[in-house]
Amino acid sequence: MQEHEFSRIERAPAYRLVYDAIEREILSGRLRVGDPLPAELQLAEQFGVNRSTVREGIRLLEQSGLVERDGGKRPRISLPHYLDLASSASRALILHSVTFRELWEASMVLEPAIAESAARNVDDAGLAELHANIDAMDANVKAFEGSAEADTDAFVKLDRGFHEILAKVGGNRVLALAHEPVTSLFIPTGQIILQRLKTYRRVLDAHRHIYNCLKDKDAAKARTWMHRHMDDFRRAYELTELAWDAPLDAVSLGITQATTYR
Amino acid sequence: MQEHEFSRIERAPAYRLVYDAIEREILSGRLRVGDPLPAELQLAEQFGVNRSTVREGIRLLEQSGLVERDGGKRPRISLPHYLDLASSASRALILHSVTFRELWEASMVLEPAIAESAARNVDDAGLAELHANIDAMDANVKAFEGSAEADTDAFVKLDRGFHEILAKVGGNRVLALAHEPVTSLFIPTGQIILQRLKTYRRVLDAHRHIYNCLKDKDAAKARTWMHRHMDDFRRAYELTELAWDAPLDAVSLGITQATTYR
DNA sequence: AACAGTCCGTTTGTCGGACAATTTCAATTA
DNA sequence: TAATTGAAATTGTCCGACAAACGGACTGTT
Helix, strand or coil: CCCCCCCCCCCCCHHHHHHHHHHHHHHCCCCCCCCECCCHHHHHHHHCCCHHHHHHHHHHHHHCCCEECCCCCCCEECCCCHHHHHHHHHHHHHHCCCEHHHHHHHHHHHHHHHHHHHHHHCCHHHHHHHHHHHHHHHHHHHHHHHCCCCCHHHHHHHHHHHHHHHHHHHCCHHHHHHHHHHHHHHHHHHHHHHHHHCCHHHHHHHHHHHHHHHHCCCHHHHHHHHHHHHHHHHHHHHHCCCCCCCECCCCCCCCCCCCCCC | CCCCCCCCCCCCCHHHHHHHHHHHHHHCCCCCCCCECCCHHHHHHHHCCCHHHHHHHHHHHHHHCCEECCCCCCCEECCCCHHHHHHHHHHHHHHCCCEHHHHHHHHHHHHHHHHHHHHHHCCHHHHHHHHHHHHHHHHHHHHHHHCCCCCHHHHHHHHHHHHHHHHHHHCCHHHHHHHHHHHHHHHHHHHHHHHHHCCHHHHHHHHHHHHHHHHCCCHHHHHHHHHHHHHHHHHHHHHCCCCCCCECCCCCCCCCCCCCCC
16 A cells, blocks of 8 residues: 655744744845844734744844844844854854865965955955954064064954955955855964064065055966965965874864853 | 943853753764754753753754754754754755855866765776766756656756766765855756757766766776766856846745754 | 453643733823 | 834743653562
8 A cells, every 4th residue: 555655744933933023024024224123012912922932032133143142122123243253153063163264275375365255355454454354463563573472463453354355355245155164263373373483574464465456456376376375374374294184183273262242 | 430341241141051062972972973862851860950951952952964853853962964054054055045156167177076076086886876867967957858748856856866976976975065055056057958958868878978987997088078067057147138147036946945853 | 362342540631810010101290 | 204102013031830851779579
């Protein structure tokens, strides 16, 4: 006898339905971004469920970035900024034991492309921002060469900042989104390398070269310099004798710490 | 009288602290993946808060992918699969009115790189999977050319599947993650183009060429063919006279529909 | 031994009500 | 007009309760 295949019966809990309903209202524009969310009691009445159920639904919205709470004020409708997703992406990649090789190969694809499009799209404001970053890094490097005590932390932040400004200037949000987890995952490795090999000046010089290419709107040269810059990173990585295919360490990345919320 | 400036007091709500605490336990490995979450009452006792508060915290975990519910069973600890993030990424990009130009430029960067690394890393299983995909598409195309009624939907799914298999075969999860939102956002555009220009066979042929490059482990050629394939897509897009810089339409992407959960 | 049926403790989903703390907003006062 | 105040609205949290579903243990049938 032929057995009939039944499709699984799904019973979504009410709080999920609340989530879906409100999400739909937001995405369709009937609830506008920036507006405060209707009061919980009001929602409970409209949906015909208890306030607790509504609250659970709102928690889902909150975590998905569609609702933002500022202190004890009324929660507001908001659009999740695409870069906010990057931290989740980083976490997921870490938890799946992504290797440095994967990270570096991806950045060899992304960074030159970003540099290229940055050179094509950069404007005065972008150049100024990059210049400020380079100045700050310059001061930082000079401080290093003077004293023994080095603020590696600040340097790495500036380094990351430079690449992020480039991604922003490039104007391609898809690439910027793809790029963001990479830069954030590079941070701990960058710190190790800097401390061991003292490559501060070399990094700064590379950034200067890239900046100049942008000023000249020379996309091809910007790509080349970025390529060289990233390859430098690889060479430094090899010199420190870190393993290519070992998964990035969760602990050194500080993801075991509580996440900070703005 | 000089008024002292107090820094803002931040009081995270208790449900957020619950979320943080449990997240920490998971990320540190003290709660292992696959294990059921402790009972709500138990958690409430341990944290010294009410069960409702615990439940709200669990909703946050749920949405962040760290806890998975299967029917009415005990929720389990789980790791968010990195590709699961892609749908949130797609949504965020849509909501920020990303343009087709950005999407296409990003894919011109990602797809050839993926094809290249796929050619380097492909194994027999991967080749078989790609072959199956191509066979299915072949059948689909033949059906088109026989009857007037075309199953564009199935074709586009297969098309997307081919590119996703490539990304998987390439073995770089960072690139795969970056790539995923792009393919999913291309779907509606792909459907429009196919219906208007009937480019089925041309797509299939391109996939065949790429497949052959992979079989020969010719990375450079795989890159070239993919590049050509994507450029074809651009040309088709231009022929349909769709706007380059218009934001992708949220409605046609179906993101106003309730999300499906597995 | 394999299987269906039954019972029961546990756990989740949902409800109703309650109250303190904080925000909102309009009326009041300086 | 601008600052203040006070009441109403709203959120965060707690408590207690109950139905429904699940997980096992136990039992009886074939």
